[in-house]
Amino acid sequence: MTALVLDGKALAAKLRAEIARQAGALPFTPGLAVVLVGDNPASAVYVRNKERAALGSGIAARTIRFPADTPETRLLAEIAALNADPAIDGILVQMPLPAQIRAMAVIAAIDPEKDVDGFHPLNVGRLALGLAGLVPCTPRAVMRLLDHAGVPLRGARAAVLGRSHIVGRPMAMLLTAADATVTLLHSRSRDLAAECQRAEIVIAATGRAEMVRGAWISPGAVVIDVGINRLGDGRLVGDVAYAECVGHAGAITPVPGGVGPMTIACLLENTLIAAAKLRGR
Ligand code: GUN
Secondary structure, three states, rough: OOOEEEHHHHHHHHHHHHHHHHHHOOOOOOOOOEEEOOHHHHHHHHHHHHHHHHEEEEEEEEEEEEEOOOOOOHHHHHHHHHHHHOOOOOOEEEOOOOOOOOOHHHHHHHHHHHOOOOOHHHHHHHHHHHHHHOOOOOHHHHHHHHHOOOOOOOOOEEHHHHHHHHHHHHHHHHHHHHOEEEEEOOOOOHHHHHHHHOOOOOEOOOOOOOOOHHHHOOOOEEEEEEEOOOOOOOOOEEOOOHHHOOOOOOOOOOOOOOHHHHHHHHHHHHHHHHHHHOOOO
């Protein structure tokens, strides 16, 4: 069996075109502020991609760059200014932050209605309770890919690998809300292979290059790879050993060109949702 390859790049292009159409119909231009502290090269690439995608979808993107030694108080002052700025509908602070800055203090300072990452405790609580709010972009991207591929979720056994606040935990909540039976696996879990073999849907978000092996995937399972890892030889790979898994899976996302482009499209969608609510339409 060879898996259906889920083309996140093509689906993201369609979603971005739809966002551009909706943004163009508004009597104002939605504004997204992206804050980058320091010079982490991966973060710099992500931020540039977000900025470019926003501009191409009729969203005004403003990237604010700070040096790596910026004090937390300076960053909090910037967040306060963005919270008060009527031209800004979405605020994203790129993670990770330098050690002298407490990420949670910064996240908690963002106006929850402008929190397009969905990381603020209020939005995390809303998601846990099934209330309307801003939902983290990567898990939403995965849900959209599953929906587009027509993967049935009700009663399905889903294994989520990784319990990060950005991906694994909100992913487990979204799949649970969609009536899947979710197993949340992490670095202290026993028998990862056996847990994955039981799953009809495997979502890998561990940050460990090619950790999910072909033998972990039951025939026909849907494999979603959230990872982006740069190997020593320069190759970009996911958290899934793609060449091994593609022969077992029913459907699989590639890296690059799978979840990544959809995550950015979902960020733009969150910005549009925030703008519509903030500006009362
Ligand atoms: N770093 C890695 N993923 C993300 C994300 O989704 N949002 C932010 N702000 N930083 C990240």
